[in-house]
Amino acid sequence: MTGRHLRSLPVLDRRHEDGDGTDLPAPWPLALVDERTKTIERGYGPLFHRTFTVRAVDARHGATDLIEVLSRDLDRGAPPHVVTFARERGEPGRMLVGDEYRVYMPAPWDGPVRVLARTEQSFRFGTLDGHLEAGEIEFRATDAGAGIVDFTIEVWSRAGDRAAEVLYGRLGVGREVQASLWVQFCLGAVELVEGRREGHVREITRRVPVRELDGR
Numbered sequence: 001m002t003g004r005h006l007r008s009l010p011v012l013d014r015r016h017e018d019g020d021g022t023d024l025p026a027p028w029p030l031a032l033v034d035e036r037t038k039t040i041e042r043g044y045g046p047l048f049h050r051t052f053t054v055r056a057v058d059a060r061h062g063a064t065d066l067i068e069v070l071s072r073d074l075d076r077g078a079p080p081h082v083v084t085f086a087r088e089r090g091e092p093g094r095m096l097v098g099d100e101y102r103v104y105m106p107a108p109w110d111g112p113v114r115v116l117a118r119t120e121q122s123f124r125f126g127t128l129d130g131h132l133e134a135g136e137i138e139f140r141a142t143d144a145g146a147g148i149v150d151f152t153i154e155v156w157s158r159a160g161d162r163a164a165e166v167l168y169g170r171l172g173v174g175r176e177v178q179a180s181l182w183v184q185f186c187l188g189a190v191e192l193v194e195g196r197r198e199g200h201v202r203e204i205t206r207r208v209p210v211r212e213l214d215g216r
């Protein structure tokens with residue numbers, strides 16, 4: 001059912017490619033690594049490097065405005081009644097490195113994350129113990145011209161345990177649920193900048209085999 005729903009959404013160039021060592025995410029900042037950290041080294045199976053991108057034209061707000069709005073309330077970009085970002089550490093109304101959230105998604109895909117990086121035009125999360133995945137996700141926006149904003153969600157993820165590997169890696173159920181969510185989040189970003197979507201949401205998924213992850 002999720003697959004049928006995803007195919008009905010405006011996705012263009014939904015490409016699947018072979019990945020390699022260049023697809024690996026940046027290491028966690030050492031100051032943020034502790035006993036709860038769940039980096040890709042603690043995952044199972046292949047790594048999936050995915051990007052979801054959309055362009056808004058005739059936008060009334062720019063990239064910095066968009067990221068500021070999302071950093072204050074992530075639910076502003078999320079499809080209602082599908083996903084919720086609940087703050088578990090940090091002050092309401094702003095996002096700082098080290099803050100923590102719990103992402104509630106269609107069961108059983110929710111889990112805790114920590115803010116690894118925050119700039120005027122991006123923020124990045126890393127997964128913590130209790131998350132069904134091991135990896136990172138970055139939300140970023142770029143001004144591509146007058147009234148033009150490019151918004152991207154970039155994901156690096158592996159199954160968090162052996163049971164999740166079956167659903168996430170082999171059957172692909174978890175990836176389809178997430179793809180549907182992030183496509184809708186991209187559409188929400190276009191609404192937040194009060195622009196008009198140019199073309200379709202573009203998705204690229206690169207599968208990195210386990211042998212490329214050795215030593216990570």
